[in-house]
Amino acid sequence: xxxxxxxxxxxxGDHGAFEELVRRYxxxxxxxxxxRAGRNASEDVFQxxxxxxxxxxxxxxxxxxxxxxxxxxxRRALIDFSEKESRRAFLPLDGAADTVADSxxxxxxxxxxxxxxxxxxxxxxxxSDEQREVxxxxxxxxxxxxxxxxxxxxxxxxxxxxxxxxLLKLRGSLEACHG
Amino acid sequence: xxxxxxxxxxxxxxQSEELSDASRxxxxxxxxxxxxxxxxLGSIGWAADxxxxxxxxxxxxxxxxxxxxxxxxxxxxxxxxxxxSSAGMGFGLAFAVGLFLFRSSHPATDALSWRSGLTAEIxxxxxxxxxxxxxxxxxxxxVEFNDGMDELRRGxxxxxxxxxxxxxx
Numbered sequence: 001x002x003x004x005x006x007x008x009x010x011x012x013g014d015h016g017a018f019e020e021l022v023r024r025y026x027x028x029x030x031x032x033x034x035x036r037a038g039r040n041a042s043e044d045v046f047q048x049x050x051x052x053x054x055x056x057x058x059x060x061x062x063x064x065x066x067x068x069x070x071x072x073x074x075r076r077a078l079i080d081f082s083e084k085e086s087r088r089a090f091l092p093l094d095g096a097a098d099t100v101a102d103s104x105x106x107x108x109x110x111x112x113x114x115x116x117x118x119x120x121x122x123x124x125x126x127x128s129d130e131q132r133e134v135x136x137x138x139x140x141x142x143x144x145x146x147x148x149x150x151x152x153x154x155x156x157x158x159x160x161x162x163x164x165x166x167l168l169k170l171r172g173s174l175e176a177c178h179g
Numbered sequence: 180x181x182x183x184x185x186x187x188x189x190x191x192x193x194q195s196e197e198l199s200d201a202s203r204x205x206x207x208x209x210x211x212x213x214x215x216x217x218x219x220l221g222s223i224g225w226a227a228d229x230x231x232x233x234x235x236x237x238x239x240x241x242x243x244x245x246x247x248x249x250x251x252x253x254x255x256x257x258x259x260x261x262x263x264s265s266a267g268m269g270f271g272l273a274f275a276v277g278l279f280l281f282r283s284s285h286p287a288t289d290a291l292s293w294r295s296g297l298t299a300e301i302x303x304x305x306x307x308x309x310x311x312x313x314x315x316x317x318x319x320x321x322v323e324f325n326d327g328m329d330e331l332r333r334g335x336x337x338x339x340x341x342x343x344x345x346x347x348x
Contacts, residue, residue, distance in 0.1 A: 015250055022249075026242045031235045043241060050245035113232060120233040139230035144195050160188040167222050174229075 003066035011057045018057070021066070022050055029074060032140040035124055036133065037078055041085070049077045071141035072151045075133070123173040131166040134159055190219035 003024065009017035029049065033042035052073050060069050124132050130152065137143045137151065149159040184192065192198050193206050210216055 018250065019246055022242050022246055026237045026245075027234055030237045030241070031230075031233075034235045035233075042235075046237075046241060047245045047248050050249040054249035116229070117233045117235070120229060135226070135230075138195070139227060140234070144197050145191060146197060157185065157188065160185075160191050163191055164187060167226050170226065170229075171222060 004062060007057070007060050007066045007069075008062050010054075011060055011062075018054060021053075021070075025067075025070060028140045028142070029070075032071070032074065032136045033078065035121060035136055035140075037082065041081065045078055045081050048081070049074045052077055065147070067142050068144075068147040068151070071137055071143055072147075074141075075137070075151055119174060120170075123170050126173050127166050127169055128162075130154075131162045131169070134162040135166040135170070138163060186216075187219065190216050190223060194220065194223045 001020075003021065006017040006021050006024075010021060026046075030042060030046055033045050033049075036042075037045060053070060056073060060066070124135070127135065133152065134148055137148045138145070141148075143151065145159050145163070146156060149156045152159060189198070189202075189206055189209075193203060198206060206216075210220075
């Protein structure tokens, strides 16, 4: 069953369909939040977003892609959260690079992916907010560039340019890191 | 190829499958002669691999907690408009059932018989209420209360007289 079919069922109040959607999207959503807001914030916002998905299901239009709808809500929830937290000196990505190391202790493969996460988190810090968001919406949200442009309220060319610069900077900083 | 898009954006739109069929075919033909576009596609693939390798694996309890919180909140499909139309349907149904039961208890042998019967019942009830109203009037209650008080006073006086009489008389 497609995400859109599940979303239609969830819209009609089907708990099982909604659970399946959360299971399908949890990894992508958590990755997006983790690199956007930091590990600690991501777990709090994750729950808030799931509640928003459920309570706003009736605003989902079956003609649209569920991913675009879901990540547009996630993005707005994150902005609201950041605004609230900014009164408490919240910084975007605060702690993302520092706390990721203890998220998965264990064998060498886990250590390798932990190192990759740390490197990505640090490299993302060098991007502007908009560039970082385009990268994360594309790679974890799976949104098209048209959907990203709509979410950010900018022209398609701008969203594409942000992605282009994001990749240039990420590649530059990660290759410099490797030597 | 899509002439409206800058050359450097085409690899991104190609990878995200946002080019029209004609533009996609044209871009694929163009790739063999453009090292820049091939390098851009390589870079896009590298970014996707990096993001995949750095994806965060959620703890099982995270989704469970989120589901408990979200499914514990009111159901999504109930907007005010839905509630209004459902309530309207409910009231309509209740009215129809009530009317049906009322008509069943007043068989329509004569189309107006139930109505004249109802008028008679109302007149009778009205008469009984008038009588009840008279019986329960404030004046009637006052008369009864004063009679009771007079009797109580007489009893009190008799008791006082007996107590005032000297012993042995």
